[in-house]
Amino acid sequence: MSADPQLSRRVLLAAGLAGTALVSACGEARSPAPRSADDPDTALVDEVVSRITATAALAARVPDLVAMHTAHLDALDAAPPVAGKAPRGRLLRSERQLQHFLVDAAGRAESGPLARLLASMSAAVSQQVAVL
Template sequence: MPVDPQLSRRILLTAGVAGAGLASACGTARPAGPASADDPDGSLVDEVVARITATAALAGRVPGLVAMHTAHLDALDAEPPVPGRAALPRLRRSEQQLQRFLVGAAMTAESGQLARLLASMSAAVSQQLVVL
């Protein structure tokens, strides 16, 4: 399959993570380095990282959520979250907001690979919400 030269290394490596089992554990491979200045999805990835990090800060009571958010941040080459604690209703609302944001981010992404990764993350959050 030919590779589009316009795709950044980060997007290509992140897509590899998605294809390698994101739905089960979000992969363990890390993209190399930050997004380049010419990466059209760079600011979107930064916003996704910020939202996941903020949500993860509430998830300390639920180890499955902490693990999921850690794997998502790892897939985006971001620092692991520092989990805190929040009441379950607040945590549930925060996770629901993150899930909706990830759906929108997937639709906004210019890269198809990033869109699939974000959609997969949204699905993972949805699965965790069922048991929360």
Template sequence: MSPVPALRITRRTTLGGVLAAATVLVGCDLDPRDPGSSSEPPADADDPDAALVEDVAADIFATRQLVESLQRRHGSLRRPLNELVRVHDAHLAALESSRRSGRRAPRPGNAADALRLVRDRELRLQRLLADHSVAARSGRLARLLASMSAAIAQQLAALPGGESR
């Protein structure tokens, strides 16, 4: 009788599964009987977190715009940065933001510099999301921002060369 080969689970598979689970959790209600348990941030005009949500959306959109412009400029980064764009789009959708303006992206000279810039900007965004999750007055928004921060951290780990950081 030959031994059964062991299942190999790669880091990419693990991260993909965790990200998929986080995306599902971000998109579903926590308790369908409680209208206040939705993972969506409150859309009230009287919402004390409204300005925070706008700030977060602006930061996410600016980072997304940078990543997308660097993908266009450096063909070798197109595939490695695809998931970051998808994550940012999901986060903007969860915040119900339709932002379509932002700052002009810097122009790094080569793909390595561009990747370094993406890492720095994503790390900054990840930390901002964590800080904003603590500052949020709504528990739902705090959980959403914390999960967004975790998703960015996972994407940073999956970027080329992420093992060394």
């Protein structure tokens, strides 16, 4: 039997996200999310959480997107999203904007583990948009 290529990509994506979270958490008890107001990435993480939450609010019709956004927010120690519904075009536009924002955010992150996590999130969004 032939393996489902979409399923294989999803498995690789999940493994990649888990691996990134594990690698980035080396030396830390949890994710690379900032722990104090003095951390230079605090504002960036807050903005990332806000953008992911806003995008996730449009994704109720796509369970894979909801699961991905929930995992991303969990990696940033943020509350899970409340999913709502949006027309497909608006959802795709929002997901693409989020993907581009995450690329930019990864470049702005001061923390190496946070930059890797954000880059991984961007890749995950890109993969999900490609199969929508």
